[in-house]
Amino acid sequence: MAKRKKTNCIPGNEKYTIQDFNTEFPNDDACLSFVLESRWPDGRTMCIKCGVEHKHYRVTGRTAFACDHCGNHIYPLAGTIFEKSTTSLRTWFYAMYLMGSTRCGVSAKQIQRETGVTYKTAWRIFKQIRTLMSEDVRLEGSAVEMDETYVGGTRRGTRGRPSGNDKQKACVVGAVEREKGRVVALVADGATRENLHGIAKEYVLPESIIYTDEYPAYRGLDWIHGYDHRRINHSQGIYVVGDIHTNTIEGFWSLVKRGIGGVYHSVSRKYLQTYLDEYSFRYNRRNSGQPMFVSLLEQIYERAEQPHASRDHETLS
């Protein structure tokens, strides 16, 4: 496992090096100031007590900032994934850094080893970070590939659909747009016509061409829903006819399976969607030109519940 090639995991053109990280976030204070700045640039925000905007200054030894006029406190971590944690903020940031520097995933063991937090804490940190990575993508463009696959269970690495009694495998349905290359991947309770068609209708524009294999449950995407539906006959050993193929979505599946099989070893069905969200988040930003870590940092405040500045609470840190 240690032989896994690191170079395959680091996106080449979107480097945010560990030196960059250490310089920008040398300690907890730097991380806290970053969250403050992201939410309230220059510490300027409405003070609930004064009723007007004031600059807020750091309160020594607390994760609070105080209004420079009346002293009322605001808590930049309120409503974020860090709010109730007793773990060092820098450890959280470092875990996000690791999450952003891989294509294959990061094991909780690694952050445990590198920072000394317990395995349970490490696992919980990643679970929280994954909540930042779930998003509601609607596909665009004229061409979309759709496919389903099976993750988990004992027959790892085998292709094809499991027999009816292979309950350990979870069905995952995916669709990827060819132009922008964004993906949607969802755990489904089976590759039924109802599920496959439902996902197509929800995520794929009606005027799109949908490419699938010959699996019967896809039938009717054209005559029921009006898509231009083109199918490739995998069972006859044919994988590409002109632009009719599902190679893009299959590439994504192999990324997910390599990660879940190689890094996470196995993922319970209960959390599978959060792992799919993790892979999709990175996949959908692979050409953004912005370091993945920076995209993740943006999610901290984009997803934070708006805190009430006068909320009377103590953070645990």
Ligand SMILES: [Zn+2]
């Ligand atoms: Zn005030």
